[in-house]
Structure formats: C-alpha cells, structure tokens
Amino acid sequence: MTAPEADDRALAAAALAGQQSAYGELMRRHRDAVWRLARSQVGDADEALDIVQETFVSAFAALSRYDGARPFRVWIARIAINKCRDWARRRTVRRFFTFAKPIDDALDLADPGASPEAALHSSYELSRIHARIAALPATLREVLLLRTIETMGQAETAEVLGITEKAVETRLYRARAKLVELLRD
Secondary structure, three states: OOHHHHHHHHHHHHHHOOOHHHHHHHHHHHHHHHHHHHHHHHOOHHHHHHHHHHHHHHHHHOHHHOOOOOOHHHHHHHHHHHHHHHHHHHHHHHHHHHOOOOHHHHHHOOOOOOOHHHHHHHHHHHHHHHHHHHHOOHHHHHHHHHHHHOOOOHHHHHHHHOOOHHHHHHHHHHHHHHHHHHHHO
C-alpha cells in the first residue's frame, strides 16, 4: 500500500470519528480526478461540478461502508461512475419530455482568447473528439476514460467497473479501435 493510500485510509477513519477537516482533505485530494472523470462522461463542466458534489455527498453518507483495504481513489471513482450513469438516465428522460438539444451542441462555442481561425479549428476538433467518445458504447467509453484520462491501472479500472482485468484489456482495445475508426470518418 502506498503512502497516499495509507493516508487516505487514516483520513477516512478520522472523518468517521467526526473530524470534518479529514473529509475535507479527502475531497481536496480527489476532487480534480472525480471532476475529470465526470467531465469526460457528461461532456459539460457545470454538470460535472454537480456530479462531483453529489459524489462526495454520497461518499460521506456511505463512508462507514468504505473498505480501507481498497484504495479510496477506486472507491470514489466507482461512486462517480454511478453518479454519471444516474445523470445520463435523468438526461434521457428530460430529453424525451422536453426535446432539448444535446449538450454536445454547446461544444461548438469558440475560445474568445484564440484567433478566429485557431479557435474554429480547435473548437471543431474538440467537439469532434468529444462527440466520437460520446458515441462509444458506455462499456467501452468508461474503460477508455478510466485508463487513458484518469491513468488508472488495469486492476483499479476492473475494480471500479466490477469487471475482470481481461475484460478491461479487451474493452480498451475495442474502444481505441472504434475511436480510431470513428475519427477517420
């Protein structure tokens, strides 16, 4: 067990004992990774912030069920993935009833600090990549994001998603191949 993992275990125990600052430190350590994961899943920075808040509120409520033998990073990532799935289900229902435009339409906005040409190209490429990643099936997208964006190991990714390490390897290979194929079009 690495020092940060041991520290996380001690912080979780202190938070369970009523020390608020300990949970605050856990949040500080893991909020950026949770935000990146949520942002990659939902495609919207503001929605990702909401998911981060929901993730840490849920984690605090379930802290007594945290198994200190497992890395806190894996445990919190699993909660975040579940919150992203909940968000996707709610989004589907909202879209059905309101016929709202997809969130991906907002990615076409240009960066005001860049030149018009550079902003157009950057915005186009970014929205194209986000759209292609979003087009991947959830099982492939989740593995791709955890392994490449969050740089989780194969074992950690398997634990977060509740699948075998071999399934992670297979899904990552398929996700990369599918993404290359989608980006060629």
